Amino acid sequence: MVKKEFEDGDIKIVIDYEKCTGAGECVTACPVDIFELIEGKAVANNVSECIECCACVSACPNDAIEHSSC
């Protein structure tokens, strides 16, 4: 299981790269542009700017995103 954690303060976003297919729904869904695709996989940047809206978790069709607040 290949997972990567992106953490800042109380917020932790975990992306499961066995599930992520890189279609980028999270990139589109996030209102503060936390996600980008690198080599076909989602990564989370600037996690401190996350507003904990949970849109990314809802948008991912593969349940690849875990969020500490959602």
Ligand code: SF4
């Ligand atoms: S929405 Fe899910 S599957 Fe699609 S790029 Fe984001 S994490 Fe990967």
Ligand code: SF4
């Ligand atoms: S919870 Fe909302 S603001 Fe935070 S990364 Fe997900 S979509 Fe972006």
